[in-house]
Amino acid sequence: MNKLAAAFSSAALGLAATSAMALPSAHDRVYTADQNSNTVSVFNPADNTLVGQIRLGNPRPDVLSPLYKGQINVHGMGFSPDHKTLVVISNGSNSVTFIDTATNAVKGIAYVGRSPHEGFFTADGKEVWVVVRGEDYISVIDPRTFKETRRIKTAVGPGMVQFMPDGKLAFSVASFTPQVDVIDVRSHKVIRKIDVVSPFSPFLQFTPDYKELWMTHKDVGKVTRIDTHTLKVTGVIDTGFITNHLSFATVDGKVLAYVTVGGENVVKVFTTDAEARLVATIPTGALPHGIWTSDDSSRVYVGLENGDGVEVIDPAQNKVVAHIAGGQAPQALVFLSNVVKDGDGRQNLAPLANAEPMNIRLKPVTAGDARGFVVSRNLGVVDALEVSLFKLKPQTNYNVYLSGQAAPVASFVTDAKGMSNGTAIGPIRNLAAPGAAAAPSRLIVMEGAAPADEAKAALVSDM
Secondary structure (H helix, E strand, O other): OHHHHHHHHHHOOOOOOOOOOOOOOOOOEEEEOOOOOEEEEEEEEEOEEEEEEOOOOOOOOHOOOOOOOOOEEEEEEEEEEOOOOEEEEEEOOOOOEEEEEEEEEEEEEEEOEEEEOEEEEEOOOOOOOEOOOOOEEEEEEEEEOOOOEEEEEOOOOEEEEEEEEOOOEEEEEOOOOOOOEEEEEEOEEEEEEEEOOOOOOEEEEEOOOOEEEEEEEEOOOOEEEEEEEEEOEEEEEEEEOOOOEEEEEEEOOOOEEEEEEHHOOEEEEEEEEOOOOEEEEEEEEEHHHEEEEEEOOOOEEEEEEOEEEEEEEEOOOOOEEEEEEEOEEEEEEEEEOOOOOOOOOOOOEOOOOOOOOOEEEEOOOOOOOOOEEEEEEEEOEEEEEEEEEEEOOOOOEEEEEEEEOOOOOOOEOOOOOEEEEEEEOOOOOOOOOOOOOOOOOOOEEOOOOOOOHHHHHOEEEEE
């Protein structure tokens, strides 16, 4: 194995050797891609503090106007085997931003096809492969010229791609096709297609020995395991509602899988035995999404999509030991070791500009599987109310009311699965009359255009 492949093997996947534990140092960094504030938040894992943010674009709702400069929906992340370059994928502006990790400066930008999702360097560091989720190909980019050099045809909606450390094979999961594409890296061609349990996979990761690939299925709450030698599915694990990302840590000589389950606000810990067992459930903040492990397995870092920050898990205790405020709606998260050689690593960083969000759980009025959650973020004069509804009547209009208000604050139409997600912008938090004390309000989700009536509502929540 060459030096770059070895670096990728031990560091790029954030996995541990069996050496003695040592906490991350001030030379290391944790990064999150913040979709609503359009920032990259940079954290110091030595003292669990936010160092600052790399601002790639304006925060919402400024991006509602025509976008001529900057990035929107900062979402995915990857990095070079030598940790000198961070790649950041923005799916609203179809861009791949290359950032120098030593200086936090943007080195270059490549623009690709519709709605890219994630990107990663090849094991030798010579190419960056970006999955173009809104189409059916992987865009191959030269990281020196920031130009697309070719396209690799894949299943519709590729979700993420990762590489074996010997540089021979790549695996690409899909977001709209129940299939994994196995790609020969040298020829840039798909050589095998593996059928999997569902069509929506946003993330994959290898076990530390690279014998297995584990991929998440966000739509059905499962994880699929694939043998990287036989290229066959070896198991499917029921993990939970809104299964997002996963990572591995070695604890007491045993490899464990840490899976973020957004709909339950937990990280679930599984063994990696032939029959995976759930061994711990770790409560977290709102909607855990991205997750990555420090090189020595002493810490696991979790991005909170609705909590606007990062939580730090001690895998030896299986509990959260720190919370760090960060950018709005973090998606992908990575840990990179030894990126700050000199100084405090604050070059080209801006301070945190957003406030803490307010999270609201929705519960069904009558027995049933309907559920939902809401996050309210203050944007200065107005607020953004992001609503996620699940397991309601399909293709049906629902209105969201604040108790005591005649007009709805938002209106949504569910899809064929009874789901809907959307954002309303307005004066949501402060609805009391001037000079009056603000009374507690409730959110009420009603079918159709009927006035708010909790007895007839589909979902309600205390506020």
